[in-house]
Amino acid sequence: MTTQVAETGHDDHAHGPAKGITRWLFTTNHKDIGSMYLIFSLIMLFIGGSMAFVIRAELFQPGLQLVEPNFFNQMITMHGLIMVFGAVMPAFVGLANWMIPLMIGAPDMALPRLNNLSFWILPFAFSMMMVTLFMDGGGPNFGWTFYAPLSTTYAPPSVTFFIFAIHMMGASSIMGAINVVVTIVNMRAPGMGYMKMPMFCWTWLITAFLLIAVMPVLAGVVTMMLMDIHFGTSFFDAGGGGDPVLFQHVFWFFGHPEVYIMILPSFGVVSQVIPTFARKKLFGYHSMVYAIIAIAVLSFVVWAHHMFTVGMPLAGELFFMYTTMLIAVPTGVKIFNWVSTMFKGSMTFETPMLYSIAFVILFTIGGLSGIMLALAPVDFVYHDTYFVVAHFHYVLVPGAIFGIFAAVYYWLPKWSGKMYDEGLAKFHFWVSFVGLNLTFFPMHFVGLAGMPRRIPDYPLQFADFNMIVSVGAFLFGTSQLIFVFILIKTLRSGKAAPQSPWESAEGLEWTIPSPAPYHTFATPPKVD
Amino acid sequence: MLQNVRILSVLLAFFPALAWSEWEVNMTRGVTDTSAAIYDLHMIVFYICVVISIVVFGVMFWSMYHHRKSKGAEPHPFHESSTIEILWTIVPLIILIVILVPATKTLIQTYDTAESDIDIQVTGYQWKWRYKYIGQDVDFFSVITTPSDEIYNKAEKNPNYLLEVDRPLVLPINKKIRFLFTSNDVIHAWWVPALALKKDAIPGFINESSTKINEPGIYRGQCAELCGKDHGFMPIVIKAVTESEYVAWVAEQKALKQKEASASQKDWSMEELMAKGEEVYNKNCSACHQPTGVGLPPVFPALKDSPIALGPIQDHMDIVFSGKAGTGMSAYGEQLSAVELAAVVTYERNAWGNNVGDKLLPADVEKLKGGK
Numbered sequence: 061m062t063t064q065v066a067e068t069g070h071d072d073h074a075h076g077p078a079k080g081i082t083r084w085l086f087t088t089n090h091k092d093i094g095s096m097y098l099i100f101s102l103i104m105l106f107i108g109g110s111m112a113f114v115i116r117a118e119l120f121q122p123g124l125q126l127v128e129p130n131f132f133n134q135m136i137t138m139h140g141l142i143m144v145f146g147a148v149m150p151a152f153v154g155l156a157n158w159m160i161p162l163m164i165g166a167p168d169m170a171l172p173r174l175n176n177l178s179f180w181i182l183p184f185a186f187s188m189m190m191v192t193l194f195m196d197g198g199g200p201n202f203g204w205t206f207y208a209p210l211s212t213t214y215a216p217p218s219v220t221f222f223i224f225a226i227h228m229m230g231a232s233s234i235m236g237a238i239n240v241v242v243t244i245v246n247m248r249a250p251g252m253g254y255m256k257m258p259m260f261c262w263t264w265l266i267t268a269f270l271l272i273a274v275m276p277v278l279a280g281v282v283t284m285m286l287m288d289i290h291f292g293t294s295f296f297d298a299g300g301g302g303d304p305v306l307f308q309h310v311f312w313f314f315g316h317p318e319v320y321i322m323i324l325p326s327f328g329v330v331s332q333v334i335p336t337f338a339r340k341k342l343f344g345y346h347s348m349v350y351a352i353i354a355i356a357v358l359s360f361v362v363w364a365h366h367m368f369t370v371g372m373p374l375a376g377e378l379f380f381m382y383t384t385m386l387i388a389v390p391t392g393v394k395i396f397n398w399v400s401t402m403f404k405g406s407m408t409f410e411t412p413m414l415y416s417i418a419f420v421i422l423f424t425i426g427g428l429s430g431i432m433l434a435l436a437p438v439d440f441v442y443h444d445t446y447f448v449v450a451h452f453h454y455v456l457v458p459g460a461i462f463g464i465f466a467a468v469y470y471w472l473p474k475w476s477g478k479m480y481d482e483g484l485a486k487f488h489f490w491v492s493f494v495g496l497n498l499t500f501f502p503m504h505f506v507g508l509a510g511m512p513r514r515i516p517d518y519p520l521q522f523a524d525f526n527m528i529v530s531v532g533a534f535l536f537g538t539s540q541l542i543f544v545f546i547l548i549k550t551l552r553s554g555k556a557a558p559q560s561p562w563e564s565a566e567g568l569e570w571t572i573p574s575p576a577p578y579h580t581f582a583t584p585p586k587v588d
Numbered sequence: 589m590l591q592n593v594r595i596l597s598v599l600l601a602f603f604p605a606l607a608w609s610e611w612e613v614n615m616t617r618g619v620t621d622t623s624a625a626i627y628d629l630h631m632i633v634f635y636i637c638v639v640i641s642i643v644v645f646g647v648m649f650w651s652m653y654h655h656r657k658s659k660g661a662e663p664h665p666f667h668e669s670s671t672i673e674i675l676w677t678i679v680p681l682i683i684l685i686v687i688l689v690p691a692t693k694t695l696i697q698t699y700d701t702a703e704s705d706i707d708i709q710v711t712g713y714q715w716k717w718r719y720k721y722i723g724q725d726v727d728f729f730s731v732i733t734t735p736s737d738e739i740y741n742k743a744e745k746n747p748n749y750l751l752e753v754d755r756p757l758v759l760p761i762n763k764k765i766r767f768l769f770t771s772n773d774v775i776h777a778w779w780v781p782a783l784a785l786k787k788d789a790i791p792g793f794i795n796e797s798s799t800k801i802n803e804p805g806i807y808r809g810q811c812a813e814l815c816g817k818d819h820g821f822m823p824i825v826i827k828a829v830t831e832s833e834y835v836a837w838v839a840e841q842k843a844l845k846q847k848e849a850s851a852s853q854k855d856w857s858m859e860e861l862m863a864k865g866e867e868v869y870n871k872n873c874s875a876c877h878q879p880t881g882v883g884l885p886p887v888f889p890a891l892k893d894s895p896i897a898l899g900p901i902q903d904h905m906d907i908v909f910s911g912k913a914g915t916g917m918s919a920y921g922e923q924l925s926a927v928e929l930a931a932v933v934t935y936e937r938n939a940w941g942n943n944v945g946d947k948l949l950p951a952d953v954e955k956l957k958g959g960k
């Protein structure tokens with residue numbers, strides 16, 4: 061009995077991180093791994109962003125000025141893949157790593173070694189994907205949706221490396237998701253029932269289930285491509301009895317839940333931030349939880365709304381139109397709940413709150429254009445135009461990315477023990493906000509006026525708006541350097557942050573010192 | 589003052605497009621009944637969305653203004669209300685149903701499968717469209733004509749920049765036209781905004797859509813599905829004409845075909861073949877093999893100094909005639925006339941420093957065509 065106590069005592073005693081590079085290579089600490097994910101995602105944001113720069117520079121004026129069409133196609137493809145799989149998803153996993161143990165009062169993630177592996181796969185996967193740009197024939201040039209047969213029979217030789225890279229990213233995501241589920245299910249502090257869990261944990265739990273369900277589907281579809289390319293099968297080749305449309309069904313069965321994977325954790329973040337700065341409890345906690353579950357379930361039965369023009373039977377079009385409209389209902393509930401949380405609160409507008417408010421407004425705009433797109437007959441016109449590009453950027457940039465910014469500003473004092481420069485951060489917000497709208501709002505107009513997406517050059521009637529869009533994009537892109545500057549300044553010379561820097565923030569993460577010690581909650585806290 | 593004028597003119601210089609552009613911000617109403625129905629639906633939903641945003645953002649901005657801590661607002665503790673939560677689940681549901689009624693009607697309208705007057709098979713090729721009037725013996729390709737000097741900014745761009753083709757699709761107004769879409773290689777999408785018609789052209793499958801144009805005119809569109817390198821350069825031009833003009837046009841096409849057939853009997857000189865060959869090459873082959881024959885290896889091989897272009901003429905003819913399955917190289921035997929085939933092969937063997945010196949005669953190609 062006594063020996064046992066002594067032994068646990070030994071295991072428990074706080075030891076700091078290892079020294080040097082091995083700390084990062086071999087770490088199993090959720091905070092270290094969380095930081096690595098976040099830094100990786102920031103680097104990817106800049107790489108993907110510079111590709112967007114190339115795209116917008118080419119589209120600044122009509123005519124081909126800077127790049128050849130084939131390289132342009134590689135840029136749009138890589139931009140999409142890097143932003144989705146390299147910037148948004150790893151940032152969320154980084155937030156999950158940092159915050160889920162702190163929010164549920166667990167000492168670490170449940171599967172720490174798996175955690176290390178799932179991170180370290182990513183740099184290799186993305187290096188492999190990016191070197192294809194320098195291979196004979198160039199990198200992937202078939203869009204981030206890589207429709208067959210453009211991505212199989214007609215693909216550049218490097219497509220095999222692309223397939224392998226996707227497999228690695230998928231494996232990493234699945235491991236990360238399993239870790240989240242196991243952690244949340246098993247390691248909540250005593251007394252923290254599911255319905256007491258912070259909303260960020262709820263959204264991530266559902267996201268993790270979505271990931272586990274659909275990443276294997278993505279792996280399946282790229283494997284079918286591999287078979288078609290190298291082993292003589294014809295899944296997607298009508299000449300051999302296959303069907304190119306099958307590719308799209310499988311891809312979007314992954315793809316639509318994927319778009320929710322990229323938004324649900326942001327829902328979670330703003331559901332933490334808004335109550336703090338409105339100094340009021342989140343309105344309708346229960347209906348928020350049910351809404352997330354409803355969205356997740358429905359997201360499996362709407363996929364073909366991306367395929368209204370492939371020639372589905374009428375019944376199919378009707379089904380997917382109705383289910384897609386239905387998904388707007390729980391989404392609306394969430395928006396109404398956030399607004400009601402603000403209503404009759406006592407609001408202040410620190411940077412995380414500014415990002416969250418912008419999130420609610422701009423995500424709503426993206427959701428409304430989503431409703432327009434869901435109407436099959438009108439989608440015959442919108443589909444594959446810049447209107448769609450505007451829609452998904454409104455849900456992804458002020459949705460996913462602003463959610464991430466809100467989270468970073470909100471929890472940075474906890475992570476680093478330093479306060480960021482509020483004035484500079486507000487400046488970063490306003491420049492991003494203006495840049496973003498200048499970039500993506502006019503895309504609605506050119507899309508409606510008839511500009512197809514994924515083209516390196518365009519007819520003259522779209523010239524003016526495209527120039528505005530490009531100027532906005534340059535503004536938005538460069539303004540992210542301010543963010544990097546703020547981060548560095550905080551880490552080097554930020555004022556010391558108190559344990560709970562926000563006046564009325566609730567949650568276990570604010571009951572530990574700032575910066576969070578290397579090991580936290582070695583003995584679980586009690587939640588009542 | 590002068591300063592301001594100067595700044596203004598600099599700003600204006602940044603918008604050289606001002607002269608061409610109409611700052612178009614909305615969908616066109618189009619020229620068919622379906623396109624008008626779709627436009628109306630679009631506007632209805634748009635206004636509903638505007639009203640929803642005004643309500644939601646109104647409440648939000650109102651709270652942001654009045655319920656600020658700096659104005660001394662105290663937080664109210666309420667955080668749940670089943671009534672209101674049920675209400676804002678039901679009300680949106682009702683709004684959605686209200687939208688879905690006209691949407692369903694319009695969708696059914698686009699699925700109209702009644703008898704058609706004219707059937708046209710539309711085939712997507714990398715990167716051009718082929719129109720085959722079924723039962724009419726009219727069958728041609730429609731290729732972009734925007735000169736590369738305009739694309740590469742060496743010449744002033746004309747108003748129809750990127751939206752012009754050599755042979756438009758000629759259609760009669762007030763006739764029901766049925767399109768059958770398919771593709772020869774990858775997936776393309778045929779899109780003409782004025783008809784509100786967008787349909788994927790999928791290799792190995794046939795998609796169907798119909799339209800009935802109400803007004804004569806020229807309507808332009810573009811490919812809407814990423815289909816490779818020159819996806820941005822395969823426009824669609826429709827010339828909608830009255831019925832009598834259409835009938836005259838069809839007759840003209842048939843006469844043209846006859847003339848072509850007799851041309852292949854003629855004895856073509858090397859110069860004639862080279863001149864014709866260059867024209868055919870630049871229209872059909874240069875997108876992949878490049879105007880100077882150097883190709884874009886490894887996907888699109890060079891023809892300059894290529895063993896095939898310098899080797900036996902029969903092998904050269906065979907690959908052009910039959911293509912190579914599973915690559916961008918399609919079978920040109922059924923796409924080009926005997927004269928064009930003979931000319932382009934001759935051209936490839938004797939251009940850009942290739943110097944074989946032999947020529948292929950249309951009559952020989954004709955034999956091959958008959959044989960296959």
Ligand code: HEM
Binds near residue numbers: 385430431442451459
């Ligand atoms: C109210 C909820 C939403 C509705 C009704 C909706 C509806 C749609 C529809 C119908 C399309 C297909 C448009 C087309 O290609 O013609 C689409 C595309 C897209 N949506 Fe949404 N959407 C919603 C929310 C979201 C969210 C939350 C995200 C991600 C955070 C998202 C991301 C995307 C993306 C990435 C595409 C484009 C995919 C592509 O073709 O490359 N959407 N949406």
Ligand SMILES: [Cu+2]
Binds near residue numbers: 316319362363365366
């Ligand atoms: Cu979707």
Ligand SMILES: [Cu+2]
Binds near residue numbers: 777813818819820
């Ligand atoms: Cu195309």
